[in-house]
Amino acid sequence: MKQTIIFDLDDTLIHCNKYFHKAIDAFCNNMNNWFSEYSIGLLEIKSKQQEIDIERVVREGFADTHFSTSLIDTYCYFSKKTGRNKNKNEEQWINEIGESAYAKDLECYPFMIDVLNCLKEQGHNLYLYTAGNPIIQKRKVERVNIGHYFEERVFVTPHKNAQVLEGIIKKEKLDKNSTWMVGNSMKSDIMPAVEAGIKAIYIPGLFEWSYDNVVLKDEYLNSFKTVKSLDYLMDMFLEEQCKAY
Template sequence: MQKQTILFNLDDTLAYCNRYFAQVIDKFAEQMTVWFDSVSIDEFKRKQLEIDIKAIGKHGLASARFPESFVGTYNYFCDLMGREKEKEETDYLRQLGNQVFEIPVEPIPYMNETLTALKEEGHELYLHTGVMRPISKGKLPSWNSLHTLRIGSLFPNIKIPRLCRIY
């Protein structure tokens, strides 16, 4: 068999990622209905996504971007509804948004077996993640690094966010 160079994306290819963002967004939208009871959960989610996408286009995947999309959505609805902005509420929203980087990582089923088999077959494996360094440094260590995924030995020279050869 011909040896191949194989590129893996970390997020939602080797480890679950988007499900954690969805969980935190759900908590955010539910909290917003407490403060703005005439607005639907879907409206909060749409506005948060709109603000988040604009920020990604402008700032990339900087670590503060995601929690700030919660604050931006809150500010938007405060302005729209004529409600006074409360520092305690914006602080809470930032804290809530940062929770996504504290959730223990969960590998995709059969990730370890697949990577090990590919390595044993002699393939060159590379890891890529599109996150910026501040998120990576916040995300991976708080998720107990790649060691938690039991693939640390497969990724000894990881450098994020660049494309990295994993062994």
């Protein structure tokens, strides 16, 4: 029996968050130096940046400017709080370090190509469903050369939630009984999937983000499986096929 498998992109198939964590660490270290006389610690700076970043994502979705803007807003917040004058050179550096998170060479997760090849050979229908700017996200797909696995079945949206996922399911006329969502985000991938009535596979990311910290209702706890890495999917969906016979 063919299954429909909907993959998330960032931090499921390719690395993403580690570049943002690196940029945040550089930002916080410089902020700590700039505001050293005001007794503002690294933890306070990092917490405020996360707070501002999450508020912006909730309000605007995963726009390509949200990260750099969250860094600038954090800088402005502490400038106002302390009365320290803002500096154009500092603001320019902050913009550059924010943009650097998007400019890194893309690194695929281990077994990505092996898994996609295996699932395609098994005859499953593969979809890609990712958040962000359509131009940037589709360019990522081209750069890692995985577009042929998904063809026209690529969906990019600023917000990932149950309503958007339901829309894709209806548009594509997918059978919920044989449709799966695979992703690293409990908030953006797993919770919307189980709320939409499909199954899900959770692959915890290597880098945590507080935005993803949600608790599923008890009724959904048996609606998803947790695996350690992508390669578990090859045997898992082979087993699904065997169950049909």
